Amino acid sequence: VQLVESGGGLVQPGGSLRLSCAASGFTFSSNWMNWVRQAPGKGLEWVSAINSGGGSTYYADSVKGQFTISRDNAKNTLYLQMNSLKPEDTAVYYCAKDIYYWGQGTQVTVSS
Secondary structure (H helix, E strand, O other), rough: OOEEOOOOEEEEEOEEEEEEEEEEEHHHHHOOEEEEEEEOOOEEEEEEEEEOOOOOOOOOOOOOOEEEEEEEEOOOOOEEEOOOOOHHHHHEEEOOOOOOOOOOOEEEEEEO
């Protein structure tokens, strides 16, 4: 199993980013997927999940209405569209297949 995130970076408050997670080594289209983040000095926070077909999505209250999770099963890729970013969204963002398989993370920094 390999999960490789990309798309992080430095963005000003109010800006947007789209994270991607390229998956390989397993049947991506048969698995639920998640985004999890860890802010500096804090614990892990589950952010969002999507079912295998992409028709059902779930969000933490802290990002509901602000982030959108999606997937392209033909490309084995998971996405997280993040809008109206706030400094408190600064974190390392991980995609996760389950509690055992995570990517290396991508840093998102929201700062002016």
